[in-house]
Amino acid sequence: LHGKKAEGYYTDHHGLLMRVVLAADSLTEFIPRPVSRVHDPSQFPCERQPDGSCVARGGRVKPGEDAFEGDPQAAGKDLHLGVQGWLRRVRYAQEDIEEARGLVLGAFEGGVRSQFGWDVRGRAGPYPEANVRFESGRPAIDQALRQLGSLAGPSGDARVSSAVGGLAVDRVEGDVRIRLGAAQYESARARYEKWLAELRADAEQAIPAQNVAGHEAELAAARADRWLLAAAESAAPPAARAFRGSAFPLYPLLARTP
Secondary structure, three states, rough: OOOOOEEEEEEEOHHHHHHHHHHOOOOOOOOOOOEEEEOOOOOOOEEEEOOEEEEEEEOOOOOOOOHHHHHOOEEEEEEEEHHHHHHHHHHHHHHHHHHHHHHHHHHHHHHHEEEEEEEEEOOOOEEEEEEEEEOHHHHHHHHHHHHHHHOOOOHHHHHHEEEEEOOEEEEEEEEEEEEOOOHHHHHHHHHHHHHHHHHHHHHHHOOOOOOOHHHHHHHHHHHHHHHHHHHHHOOOOOOHHOOOOOOOHHHHHHHHHH
């Protein structure tokens, strides 16, 4: 009973024959049935993997069911969730539903997805906890940009962390993602079209005739100077060509030397 009120409990795993015997002994309860109470998720037994992770094995889980509905087992024990454990999973499910709803609304009006994770000191070691939230709308985007400041990158993502230094939690890591929606893209399209219209209007304005004549005269003079320089270079002696790219100041005098 106490295990059902807390995080959960675990019992010894029995085969088919032993379960039949225990069912027959349900009235007398002559055979002991040890139950270990769990106060936090770190006390659940698990099977250590080569990568250091800890998992429990269970039966097949149907869509919409939790993993603990598949009779999970670990280290020869049957795992059972209590009230606190189910409340924790209800909160996770509510966050998933709100996140899915926010993603749909964010596609139209933009939004901010915030995910924070931390390790909690449990009785048998640390265990992870997380919180996910999605806020849609322009006010949520403006507030996130004001709070993050320079931490937000060009793509709208930011990685934040804080040393809490509490009794149960040392550090909190956060991942914030700012996403634009159809409303923001429509506003940007309107601004770009306005700028393009202004640029086209400036380009279509007639250039004064005197400016055109002046530019044509300058272009003709530049072409004439370029032609004269090319002719002079082709007529120069080989010595002048050799010193063409040199910084020696007397190469014109040397070029005139017979």
